[in-house]
Amino acid sequence: MHFIFGERGFKSPTSNISVNERNATIMIVATSLIWLRENRLVSMSLSEESAFGGLMKFPTVIVHKIVSNGFKDGSLEDVILNKILMEDKPVSVYNITRRVLDLRGVWGIFGLPSSSSFILKLVETYLAQKGLIRVESSIFSKKVIVDEDRISGFRRDLEGAKTLLLNFKRTNALLFQRIIENIDRGLYSKLPIVWLVLLIFIALVTFLRIRLL
Numbered sequence: 001m002h003f004i005f006g007e008r009g010f011k012s013p014t015s016n017i018s019v020n021e022r023n024a025t026i027m028i029v030a031t032s033l034i035w036l037r038e039n040r041l042v043s044m045s046l047s048e049e050s051a052f053g054g055l056m057k058f059p060t061v062i063v064h065k066i067v068s069n070g071f072k073d074g075s076l077e078d079v080i081l082n083k084i085l086m087e088d089k090p091v092s093v094y095n096i097t098r099r100v101l102d103l104r105g106v107w108g109i110f111g112l113p114s115s116s117s118f119i120l121k122l123v124e125t126y127l128a129q130k131g132l133i134r135v136e137s138s139i140f141s142k143k144v145i146v147d148e149d150r151i152s153g154f155r156r157d158l159e160g161a162k163t164l165l166l167n168f169k170r171t172n173a174l175l176f177q178r179i180i181e182n183i184d185r186g187l188y189s190k191l192p193i194v195w196l197v198l199l200i201f202i203a204l205v206t207f208l209r210i211r212l213l
Contacts, residue, residue, distance in 0.1 A: 022187070025116040028123060029097060029183045030176075031161050032076040033063065034168050041069055041081055046178060049092050058185070061093040061178045074126050076119070079103070093179055097186025115187040 036042045042063050049060040065085040071078055084099045085091060091099075104118050124144070127133045132154055134145045169176045 021116045021120065025119045025187065026180060026183045027165070028076065028119055029100070030179050031165055032080055033093060033096070033179060034164060034176075035161070036077055036081060038164060038168070040066060042066055042085065044175060044179075046175065047092075049094060058094070059178055059181070061175065061182055062090045063093060063096060064090045074129060076100075076122060076126070079122070093182035094186045094189075097183050098189060101187070 033042070033044075037044055042065055045062050045064070047060050047062045048057045050057050063085065065081070065087055068087075069078075069081055072082070079100060080096060083103075084096055101115055101118060103122075124133070124135065128135055132147055132150055134147070136143045136145065
């Protein structure tokens with residue numbers, strides 16, 4: 001994680017390395033999409049996406065679902081392939097990210113949990129279901145306990161994921177850059193309603209003060 005991100009943030013439960021939560025989230029989604037592509041479950045192409053009635057255009061990566069897969073393991077790859085993508089309906093990486101975040105439900109509308117924490121929570125739940133970690137939560141704290149007997153095999157998988165990312169970045173530099181940008185924009189686009197209401201309230205108060213002056 002430190003090798004990929006090189007930034008400090010939350011602390012990994014398997015080491016003393018700290019990483020940036022948002023960067024970790026972006027790279028987890030990117031790794032899932034690239035893994036699906038490398039396993040020929042989806043294909044990708046560069047394109048443009050319009051916004052605000054065509055007034056603005058953004059470079060985007062379009063994902064085409066090639067075939068459904070039988071795995072129902074609750075992983076992020078499973079969610080993207082079997083819950084987000086549909087046959088013959090290409091979706092941009094930007095909208096894939098937004099649709100994954102839509103799974104937050106009603107709490108997502110109010111900004112709880114955040115975009116980054118929701119993705120990490122999804123991955124955490126998957127690891128717990130697989131028995132790789134155990135989560136002990138209380139009102140004031142949360143402790144993640146790693147199953148040391150099983151984690152060695154998972155570490156090999158992480159090395160494989162790192163190699164996958166680095167090779168893809170080296171051989172598909174522009175596509176990799178666009179995937180990261182699309183995911184980042186998708187995370188930012190889900191502005192919680194409570195934040196939006198607060199911004200509108202501040203703008204309204206500011207406007208009224210100016211009028212009164």
